Amino acid sequence: MEIIRFAELKNEPWRNGGGVTRELASHPKAASAQDGAWDWRVSIADVTKAGDFSVFPGMERVLTVIDGELLLLTVDGEEHPLEKYRPFRFSGEAESHGALPTGDVRNLNVVTRSDSYKGFTSIIELSKKRAHPVFEGQLAVLLQGQATVSPGAAEDAEGGMEAGPDAETEAAPAPEPEALGRYDAVVGSNVRSPEILGRGFLAVVSIDRVAG
Structure with a gap:
């Protein structure tokens, strides 16, 4: 039985430098969160300021707010108000921007290579x-x-x-x-x-x- 202890995970910067994430699991295991060498990854990210999200070409994302009230996510120009515990699927290739109308949020992110895996939350x-x-x-x-x-x-x-x-x-x-x-x-x-x-x-x- 394998348990991944959150307190033991290391903070890593986003690929675009706009925040930090803790990786729970990935396959195959990559040297860092930034290199994108994996086919899928599950991570938890802290969002403390508005800004652009990282782009993941050829991948699909499922984002779930797990702490905080609301993330206002704009994907390719369309706004999506994401409430706590409501998973949202979108293309990793899309231009996406997050705003925080009610304060900081923490997100659970599932990213999968589209032609190889499908992620669900x-x-x-x-x-x-x-x-x-x-x-x-x-x-x-x-x-x-x-x-x-x-x-x-x-x-x-x-x-x-x-x-x-x-x-x-x-x-x-x-x-x-x-x-x-x-x-x-x-x-x-x-x-x-x-x-x-x-x-x-x-x-x-x-x-x-x-x-x-």
């Missing part, structure tokens, strides 16, 4: 009773509240869940759930898929490969 409300699984190709980011994550149940050789007294006595003790801090991210897996319980809101980012 969903905002869900967590439950203390029903765990939310995180599957392979997904990244779950705690946006608000309190939550813990633990590995899901292991599958047996035939694909079912372990059950019965023999499985219980032979299995290793279940690991203790790990607490998540704000903006910590859980990397999905199809082997004992991580499961998140708690109260608050979670962003689930899915990166799908484009067929053909």
